[in-house]
Amino acid sequence: xxxxxxxxxxxxxxxxxxxxxHVKVGEDLKEGQDVCEAVTDKAxxxxxxxxxxxxxxxxVEVGQEGLVGGLLGTIE
Amino acid sequence: MIVEDWGVVQYxxxxxxxxxxxxxxxxxxxxxxxxxEHPAVLTLGRMTNQDSLLYQRHEIQERGVAIINVDRGGDxxxxxxxxxxxxxxxxxxxxxxxxxxYMENLQEVxxxxxxxxxxxxxxxxxxxxxFVGPEKIISIGVGVRKWVTYHGLGINVNTDLxxxxxxxxxxxxxRMTSMQKIKGHAVPMRDVKVKVIELFKMNFLNKL
Numbered sequence: 001x002x003x004x005x006x007x008x009x010x011x012x013x014x015x016x017x018x019x020x021x022h023v024k025v026g027e028d029l030k031e032g033q034d035v036c037e038a039v040t041d042k043a044x045x046x047x048x049x050x051x052x053x054x055x056x057x058x059x060v061e062v063g064q065e066g067l068v069g070g071l072l073g074t075i076e
Numbered sequence: 077m078i079v080e081d082w083g084v085v086q087y088x089x090x091x092x093x094x095x096x097x098x099x100x101x102x103x104x105x106x107x108x109x110x111x112x113e114h115p116a117v118l119t120l121g122r123m124t125n126q127d128s129l130l131y132q133r134h135e136i137q138e139r140g141v142a143i144i145n146v147d148r149g150g151d152x153x154x155x156x157x158x159x160x161x162x163x164x165x166x167x168x169x170x171x172x173x174x175x176x177x178y179m180e181n182l183q184e185v186x187x188x189x190x191x192x193x194x195x196x197x198x199x200x201x202x203x204x205x206x207f208v209g210p211e212k213i214i215s216i217g218v219g220v221r222k223w224v225t226y227h228g229l230g231i232n233v234n235t236d237l238x239x240x241x242x243x244x245x246x247x248x249x250x251r252m253t254s255m256q257k258i259k260g261h262a263v264p265m266r267d268v269k270v271k272v273i274e275l276f277k278m279n280f281l282n283k284l
Contacts, residue, residue, distance in 0.1 A: 010174035019122035042149040042204040043175045043218040
C-alpha cells in the first residue's frame with residue numbers, strides 16, 4: 001500500500017483544500033498521472049501518483065482540508 | 077528567461093501552449109514569461125462558487141463570452157481584450173519551493189508595475205489580487221505542476237469593465253477597475269508589457 005501525501009507547499013502553509021480528484025476509488029493509475037489537486041492561497045497544486053496501481057481509498061474528499069504531510073489517499 | 081508575446085490568442089489554445097511549455101521547463105528548458113490577451117472568456121477556477129456567475133450560462137454565451145473550467149486556484153475571473161495576461165512559467169525546483177512566497181512576489185510585481193504608471197495600489201492582507209481603493213485592478217490565480225508554475229496575472233489595462241457585470245470577480249463583491257479608468261485615457265499596452273518584462277527580469281527571479 002502506497003500513501004498519497006499532501007506535500008510541503010511552503011513556509012507557514014499547514015493545510016490545503018482538495019479541489020478535485022481526477023481518479024475514482026477502484027480505478028487504475030499510471031505513475032505520474034494526475035490524482036488530485038490541492039488549493040491554497042489561490043494556487044492550485046497538482047498531485048501526481050507516486051507509483052502505478054489502483055486507487056483504493058480517498059481520505060480527504062473534495063472541499064475538505066488536508067494537512068501538510070497528511071494522508072490524502074492510498075494506492076495498491 | 078525566455079519572453080514570448082503571443083498577442084491575442086484564444087484561451088483554450090493558450091492553455092494548451094502553457095501546458096506544453098510547463099513540460100519543457102520541467103525537463104530543463106529555461107523559465108518562460110508569456111504575455112498575451114484573450115478574447116472575452118470567463119474562466120472558472122477550482123474554487124468557483126456557482127453564485128459567482130450573476131447571469132445564466134446561456135445569457136453569458138449569447139454575449140459572445142465563452143466559459144471554461146480551468147486548473148488554477150481561485151474563483152471566476154474574466155479575460156478580455158485590453159487586459160494583459162501574464163503567465164510566468166517558472167521552475168520552482170530551481171528556486172525555493174514555496175507557494176506563499178511565489179504568490180507574494182507576484183503581488184509585489186503587480187503593485188510595482190502600477191506604481192510605475194503613477195497608480196498607488198495595495199494588496200490587502202489575507203487577499204490575493206491587487207486593489208486601488210476598494211476596486212480590484214489585477215487578478216491573480218496560479219497553477220503548479222511538478223513545481224513548475226503556470227497561469228498568473230490578469231492586468232486590467234484598457235479592459236471593457238462592463239463585462240465584469242456578469243460575475244462576482246474572484247467570488248468577491250467588488251467592482252473592477254482598469255489603468256485606463258484611473259488615468260482617464262487609454263494606456264499603451266506596449267508600455268505595460270515593457271515594464272512587466274523589466275520587473276520580472278530585475279526583481280522577481282532574484283526574490284524566488
